[in-house]
Amino acid sequence: MFGFMSTVIQARNLQKHFGRVHALDGLDLDVQPGEIHGFLGPNGAGKSTTIRILLGLARPTGGEATVFGQNSRTDAVSIHCRLAYVPGDVSLWPNLTGGEAIDLLSRLRGIRSRDEYDRRKRHLLDVFELDPSKKGRTYSKGNRQKVALVAAFAVPAELYLLDEPTSGLDPLMEAVFRRELSERVADGGTVLLSSHILSEVEQLCSRVSIIRAGRRVEEGSLAELRRLTRTEVSFSAANLTEADLAGIPAARDVRIDSGRVAFTVDSATLLEALPVLAALRVEGLTITPPSLEELFLRHYGLDRNDAQPPTAAVAAEPAHARHARSGR
């Protein structure tokens, strides 16, 4: 089976330099068929630059990227026949209506069945509550984003490249987006979802790549990544002594705060602590699995205590990208 379904996206040692700024510094990325792959990183980590290289809009300074096994730059047109792209900051043509923009982009990608397209488009306009007869210049940011999402979902694609696609959407629309995306994946689509909204990634993604300053620092399924991190345990501090707490195996960062004891434990060794807790007959026990946020902070948050300035990652954002955003 996997002989046929080879890796959808493969990037090896991607480099992208803007003058002295290294936006990408040896990035690897692997996306398998049928997965929603979370592409995580703070602003300026190189997410958009990677996606622009995958689209063939930008040339890597070094390294290679393939999509469907084809070179992202030289075979761009044949790759684009099979993918849909939603940018994070959608600009529309000011004098075209949203409906015209959706039709244009869908026709560019190639509508195979008119009826099928009309049906899907009507459904999407309906669920996203988008008025297609307004001119592009009058849409709010969220509505511009909806136009791009409807255009992306109206024609089926094998790969969806989504660059922070929900920025500007309200929580109800985020839920609509998640539902529609899941349907596309059920139809056999693969997704690369760049985001810094961790709850979204947690709900949607089967695998994630965490990047930082132009490099992948972590990759795996959420379950695998969780195993690498610590689980938070807390319970009522009533009737417990310091000695009781000291006897809990593998507990770290033990603290007592407003009447509750809290500590962390390696996810792998959590079971060893449970018999001791049972013997102490602790009350109000809660066990919280590590959130993606903690995974994330493991790679970014730790830095905040380091000598390295916390803005290091932001500084790696190419100057031109920042200007482009603020200049609009």
Next chain:
Amino acid sequence: MTGLGSLLRQRIRRDRVQVLSWLLAIGALVFFAATALEDNFGGQAQREVLLRLATANPAIVVLRGPPQGADFDALFIFSIFAFLGLLAGLVNTFLAVRHFRAEEETGRAELVAATPIPRLLPLTATLLWGLIVNLLLALMVSGCCVAAGLDVAGSILTGVALGAIGISFLAVGLLASELMLTSRAANGIAAGTVVLAYLARGVGDALGAVSDDGLFVTSAWPSWLSPIGWGLASHPFTANDATPLVLNVGLATVLVASACLLHVRRDSGASVFGAGRGRATARATLSGSLGLAWRLQWPSVIGWALGAALLGAFGGALGTIAGSDGATNPIAEQLRALSGDGESLSQAFLSVIFTAVGILAAGCAVQAVIRARQEEAVTTAELVLAAPVRRVRWLADYLAVGIAAVLIVLIVAAVAASLSAAAVDAEEGAARDAFASALAQLPAALLYLSLVALVFVLWPRFTAPVGWGVLVAGAFLGLFGKLVGLPEWAENLSPFSHTPVALGTEVDWSGGFVMIALALVAGVGASVLLERRDIASM
């Protein structure tokens, strides 16, 4: 009022290069026009011939103004004042819209409005900056007139009249910004008003009463509908009467007051004429990047074509004067100096007119490439290029629209010239001459198209400034290089200097073939190099 000071400084800082360039260009135009006229029409007899020719043919009066006698300084006002009024108007409307509607459209005005400043303060700062610019304009024009050796009192009135015209159109720009939702629409309405004002006084002057000696025209009532007409009515150097300028200031006061009233009543970002709604689905023609390129550009192509139609009709109508003075006329000599073309006087006129049409066509071509750059800069090009559209194809579509636009402009001008020549019973072959002259303009326009495309591929950020810059420089060198006495090599830098000679005895198309070959090379180069660069907004 520290707020007012900050806002004013912000406007000055943003505009300093642009406004200074405009002022210097207008000053240079005044100075060189005065000195060139001195060289070419130094003699009283020459000037009288020119003016009688003009009053005999209303088309010239439409473009220039009402002659006020054969004195040198009166001729200066006749030949250039209305055009300067047009420029002053455009500088002001663009300034007003840039600091007003464009700011609201982009949302920057909201950032400013959220600070503790009075609601009308940004408008006041823009008005104040506009007034300063018009004061500088008046000083610049007066100074250049005096420097060119003209009478001081008349020079000052010339500057003041242009400043007054500018203030009227500053107010027009402010009001247009209140009315329209986008800066593009506001600019269109305001600039359209300037052109309309220029034409209204043209019609009034053309319908005016000509004196018996043919050296004076008293404008008819339509001229009094136009702020440029009021400026002309002050008759610098002759009557020297500033009274009509009260109308300019009065109009400005009424318009600014209306703008302020509208401004305090409406929401920030809103406008009197709201956003239109449109089709919920796209027409069948909007199905590829060519359809998109055409959709984005056809309104401006129509604008350019209207200008070409006016010029063409004007050029065709000049055919009537050919019989009146014959080909040995000193005016014909002057026209040949301008165009280097033509056997008869009407052919010479036609060449000059079609050189202007050629500049319009080249402008159309430059704009087509700039549109591609704008698409890239606002990232809408990414949406198209992320679909299965080859880059080369994408650029070629914009160039194709550019070529179509050039052809439309040239054909419209030629048809208009033929029709108006037929209407005034011009000499035989006028239509053939018009089409030949139009065809001769094609190579230079195509060369501009692909040269600017090459700039777009190599230095995308400079597409617009370089595009318009080389067009203006080329037009100046090609049209006025000889008149202001520039060396031949400088003149030869302009594509317009190599436009084929289509009329007269020395027909020569070789320059055209060379330019088309160069255009092909540049176009192929642009296509190849586009594949090698990033698509980026900066």
